[in-house]
Amino acid sequence: MKEIILIKNGELALKGLNRSSFEDKLIKNIKHRISDLGNFEFTKSQSTIMVDPLDEDIDLEEAVDRISKVFGIAALSRACVCEKNFDEIKKTAEEYLREQLEDANTFKVEAKRSDKKFPMKSPEICRETGGYLLSKFNHLKVDVHNPDVIVTVEVRDKYAFVRGNNIKGAGGMPTGTSGRAAILISGGIDSPVAAYMMAKRGIELCAVHFASPPYTSELAEMKVMELLKRVAKYSGVITTFVVPFTKIQEAIRDDCPEEFFTIIMRRIMMVISEKIAKEQNCSALITGESVGQVASQTIYALGCTDCAVNMPVFRPCIGMDKEEIIKVSRKIDTFETSIQPYEDCCTVFTPKHPKTKPHIEDVIKAENSIENLEELISDAIKNVKKVIIR
Ligand code: ATP
Ligand code: MG
16 A cells, blocks of 8 residues: 655645745755655645655654654644545545554544545545445444544545544744744753744754863763754754853852852853854844743843843743643653753852842943953854754
């Protein structure tokens, strides 16, 4: 039996004149994600994309799993291709969907007929297919409101397709249709979730990670790379920059009042990230911050962090509880990696009593006591390590 993958666009349908270029972008993203599995042919038709595997031995299950994580897709399914005559169609439904129908108690049939020359109209296709399946699977009942299995028959110009239940797509907008932004990624729970949430809105990601060896270890960095790999299953390629941060952190420790350590460190992270982001054609920064989670995330501290840069800073987790963030991290399979107990540069030299209501004038004054800050920043950027995550 010849199988294909049918993909139903998500929000794309709403985008009027932009629709075609959005669809092209979506197809490009899908191609990218499955090209190493074999050769495929892509066809657009109405708001469906057909993915036709051209090689014999393609792992369709893996292809479906990967495509189910591509943003811009509402739903997808495997479908069986058959000749456009009703005898073939009903037998295909029986054989192809046997397992699903045997496991189900109820079903209904839906039909779509884009070939208006086909001798049966949609209601007749539904009725006849339904009757045939009832005669073959005695335990089944029809339920038009809430069936276990929806059998869909589509009669198109060249072939007919038969399919069972849809798989839910990842939703959102195709990556790359909303510009580029840089995620400040730590090894924690929140920033991978933030990255995923913005990528879902069509933003292409690059990532910046600050490492402070020997205070932070090689393992901590590997953990961040593993997290990014998991996010990349949704977002596609993430160009990542690891910034050597030790000297800057030591300068903060040596030159600034302890209560401002974290807030100054966060400001400098933003400044460096903004410079890298500009280089990378990004128009915004993203962090995993959430109001009130820690001292550096009070609205006063966030205000002091924000004004270190001119780019917009997106914080998609800002109003979420930890529980809610964890729920997303489990869904995208980053949680178990995030909770591995490796150190982050944010936990190096943490003050005992951080200021929760810092005044920006005091922060800037404290920051200015680092004499060679400009030089330290440009040194750090010069020594950035670039890693392509896919
Ligand atoms: P997360 O769970 O994402 O680590 P968190 O609640 O632990 O967040 P912080 O450690 O204060 O919060 O960090 C706040 C945000 O700062 C993170 O969400 C991330 O965007 C950024 N950040 C923290 N540490 C780093 C780092 N080493 N490199 C890059 N960005 C970082
Ligand atoms: Mg953290």
